[in-house]
Amino acid sequence: MASSSSRSGGGAGNEESPAMRRLRRLSLHLLQPFDRPAEPLALAACAGARRVEGGAEVSAALAAYLRGRHRATQARVFEFFRDRPDLQTPVEQTTAAHRDLCFRQLRALVRDAGVRPLSLMAADPAEYFAVMEAAGGVDISLGVKFGVQYSLWGGSILNLGTKKHRDKFFDGIDNLDIPGCFAMTELHHGSNVQALQTTAAFDPVTDEFIINTPNDGAIKWWIGNAAVHGKYATVFARLILPLQGKGGTPADMGIHAFIVPIRDLETHAVLPGIEINDCGHKIGLNGVDNGALRFRSVRIPRDNLLNRFGDVSRDGKYTSSLPTINKRFAATLGELVGGRVGIAYSSVGVLKVAVTIATRYALLRQQFGPPKQPEISVLDYQSHQHKLMPMLASSYAFHFATIYLVDKYSEMKKTNDEDVIADVHVLSSGLKAYITSYTAKSISTCRESCGGHGYAAVNRFGALRNDHDIFQTFEGDNTVLLQQVAGDLLKQYQEKFKGGTLSVTWNYLRDSMSTYLSQPNPVTARWEGEDHLRDPNFQLDAFRYRTSRLLHSVAARLQKHSKTLGGFGAWNRCLNHLLTLAESHIESVILAKFIKSVKSCPDEKTRQLLKLVCDLYALDRIWKDIGTYRNVDYVAPNKAKAIHKLTDYLSYQVRLVARELVDAFDLPDLIIRAPIGMQSEAYAQYTQHVGF
DSSP states (O other): OTTTTSSSOOOOOOOOOHHHHHHHHHHHHHGGGGGGGGOOOGOOOOOOOOOOHHHHHHHHHHHHHHHTTTTTHHHHHHHHHHGGGGGGSSSOOOOOHHHHHHHHHHHHHHHTSOOHHHHHHHHHHHHHHHHHHHHHOOHHHHHHHHHHEEEEEEEEHHHHHHHHHHHHHHHHHHHSOOOEEEEOOSSOOOOGGGGGGOOEETTTTTTTEEOOOSSSGGGGEEEEETTTHHHHEEEEEEEEETSGGGGGGGGEEEEEEEEOOOOOOOOBBBOTTTEEOOOOOOOTTTTSSSEEEEEEEEEEEOOOOOOOOOEEEEEEEEEEOOOHHHHHHHHHHTTTTTHHHHHHHHHHHHHHHHHHHHHHHHHHOOOSSSSSSOOOOOGGGHHHHHHHHHHHHHHHHHHHHHHHHHHHHHHHHHEEEEEHHHHHHHHHHHHHHHHHHHHHHHHHHHHHHHHHGGGGGGGSHHHHHHHHHGGTTTOOOOHHHHHHHHHHHHHHHHHHTTTTOGGGGGHHHHHHHHTSOOOOOTGGGGOHHHHHHHHHHHHHHHHHHHHHHHHHHHHHHHHHHHHHHHHHHHHHHHHHHHHHHHHHHHHHHHHHHHHHHHOOOOOOHHHHHHHHHHHHHHHHHHHTEEEHHHTTTTTOHHHHHHHHHHHHHHHHHHTHHHHHHHHTOOOHHHHHGGGOSSSOOHHHHHHHTTTT
């Protein structure tokens, strides 16, 4: 085998002869991954479900690095539910029973376990999101109901209201005395919030707002907590002021948020003028009671306007520190990004569970083998490694990316820095869209990889898939969110040519738009040595080059088409291009954070292991989009083949430590629950479940 120096990328000082280089290249194409010796960091090959030598120590060291500073808080949540069998979610139950259980779980978490989520959100968002992830591990419905009560209902009071609202509602929301809803979506409008039709007209005679549903299309729809448990709702409606428009006509001041009581605090009876209906049984998340709300001239005090960004005086005059409807709308939605942060973070938790179950089962399950020899683990098959190992690598990549997102969100809440706010808005949009889409597809792949046993409800994939599926839609449809990312990239692109500054996450564009857009280097395009391909500089440059090419080309296309189609028509003509641009950019951000986390790891062995996983993530993504790189000659044919070969080899290497990698997620049996995903005695637990 060639030495490390002879396998490097062919830079200055490489004295390898043409004959040896040809021989090495030929061997790279001919050798199967199983023929190559394992790298030192892989420790030793494991047969079936056996651990590698020292595997427990490897997992422990890696788990210690992965744990956030609030892992102890999560552990207390896990222990609380482990010790309360009456609060554990069964495999089968009715919708009504699931809703009742979910509310009891939330109430017990708050009142018996002593968790105060809204206080956590105000003091330390990172700890709040850690509790939300833990609650979602117990039951995804619980995690979502938790988010409705605190991220949405509570978050609207914290972020859109002022001191008088916090003084009145904070404690009741925190201790769950006041369950509430977040009534934004309507039957006819979800993503297009500015087109909502519900109205809130000010009555200067009584000093009240009159909330009204003008038509069926304006019925508030899919409102969590509304069908059964909610007592209040934050209702998003058009603020109408009489006599404030031209010629004394009513003035539409745009979308504002209002606190509207919907049920009596004591009797829980629905209040006059309010009609509530149940949205019914859903594909998943049936522990959350979604309802539909209609308002018929419901009067609320003027003080119930959440007035951080706009207020109405006693005499009906409107005041705001922001000059336009669009700026007020942007500020209002900008304060609600915490929901997207939480969904991205929680989606990674769901992916970890699915990958852990599938990987452990693949190590356990044995099928076929060489003639007259024992059967081998299904994870020893290259096709199975190809399914699961890049997914496992992605779980690690997303872990570090969402930790960064939560840290940026915490910084935003502390500083209120405008640049950080803008950065978090786009970053949360992109990561939420990208990660939830990836997780949704991956759950199905995990189910398939577990064969018939993956189809058993007790093994979780059906529930995980159905409960998680809506993550792609709520808190912003993924396609819409990716367009926001693309729009911001184009804005940054324009700022670059105007001499402006770039926001933090987009800094790399400063260099890429000049350096990366030049013709690819014909020498480096042919480098195929393993050291070169595993160099993080090559990997990150490749990701960023692709983003920059996409950005440059879509900007030119938009300019061309806007002349004949107008702005909207041009955008629609280029929409798929724009979505690809947004995804490419988010992948660049994810890889950059993964590489940084690898370099920051203090333990050398753990760092080497993470480097292996990071290399697989990067090269697998490059290979999956190899056509883009080939089309612009960024990668020559021989290099493309080398990337493919190395990706297969790295998948094999990661397979050797797959058990250690999933064990390092440190997920207790309470969270895994699937018999085939248990760390030991999986088949025994499975047979016991069905009655043997």
